[in-house]
Amino acid sequence: MKVLVTGGAGFIGSNVADRLVEEGHQVVVLDDLSSGKREQVPAAANFYQMELDGRWLDRVVEREKPDAVCHLAAQISVRRSVEDPVFDARVNILASIGLIEACRLHGVKRFIFTSTGGAIYGDADQIPTPETYPAAGRGGGDLQQGGAGGPRRDHQRRWQADAGLRVRG
Ligand SMILES: NC(=O)c1ccc[n+]([C@@H]2O[C@H](COP(=O)([O-])OP(=O)(O)OC[C@H]3O[C@@H](n4cnc5c(N)ncnc54)[C@H](O)[C@@H]3O)[C@@H](O)[C@H]2O)c1
DSSP: OEEEEETTTSHHHHHHHHHHHHTTOEEEEEEOOSSSOGGGSOTTSEEEEOOTTSTTHHHHHHHHOOSEEEEOOOOOOHHHHHHOHHHHHIIIIIHHHHHHHHHHHTTOOEEEEOOOHHHHHOSOSSSSOOTTSOOOOOSTHHHHHHHTHHHHHHHHHHHHHHTOOEEEO
16 A cells, blocks of 8 residues: 655654555655654655645645555644744644645545644543544644644545545544
8 A cells, every 4th residue: 555644754653654664555755854854754765855735735645646644744832833823723724634635636545634632632531532522622732733623524524425535533
C-alpha cells in the first residue's frame, strides 16, 4: 500500500513512517521542516519539503495517488496557538480541510486524522475515550487542534455516503 504521511519529519510522524517502511509499504512524506528534521524521514520515503497549506498540495496528492493518508503535520505549540490564533487555525484547521478535500477529489480511500485526546474531548469522563464521544475542546490550542475534528466528521459522513471512504481518527 502507498501511504502519505504528513508531518513525517516530526516526532510521531517519523515513527509512523519508519514502521510503515518496515512493514513493506511505500511511504511518501510531506513536511515543511518547520519543527521536524530531515534526518528523521526514512531514507526509503519519497520526501516533499512543502507546506501543507501551500498551493502544491493538491498536485502532490494527485501525482502520488496514495491509498491512505496519515495526517500528523500540525502546529502543536499551545503558547503559539494563543499568541497567533490565525496562524494556528490556518495550519491546524484550514490545511487539514484542504488535505481532506484533496483526498476526496483524488479518490484516496483512507484517511487517518490525528490530534490529541484532551484537545478533542476535553476532560472526558470515559477513559479510554471512544471516537464517538462528543467533541469538547477547552480553548486555546485545544480549540484549534480539536477544530479539525469537526470538518473531519462532516467529511467522514459525506465520504462514507459518497465514496465508501474510511476515515479514522
Ligand atoms: N507528541 C505527543 O506525545 C502527541 C500525543 C498525542 C497526540 N499528538 C498529536 O500528533 C500530531 C503530531 O505531533 P508531534 O508530537 O509529532 O509534533 P511535531 O511537531 O514533532 O511534528 C509535526 C510535524 O509537522 C510539520 N509541520 C508543521 N506545520 C506544517 C505545515 N504547515 N506543513 C507541513 N508540515 C508541517 C513539522 O515540521 C513537524 O515535522 C499532533 O497533532 C499532536 O497533537 C502528539
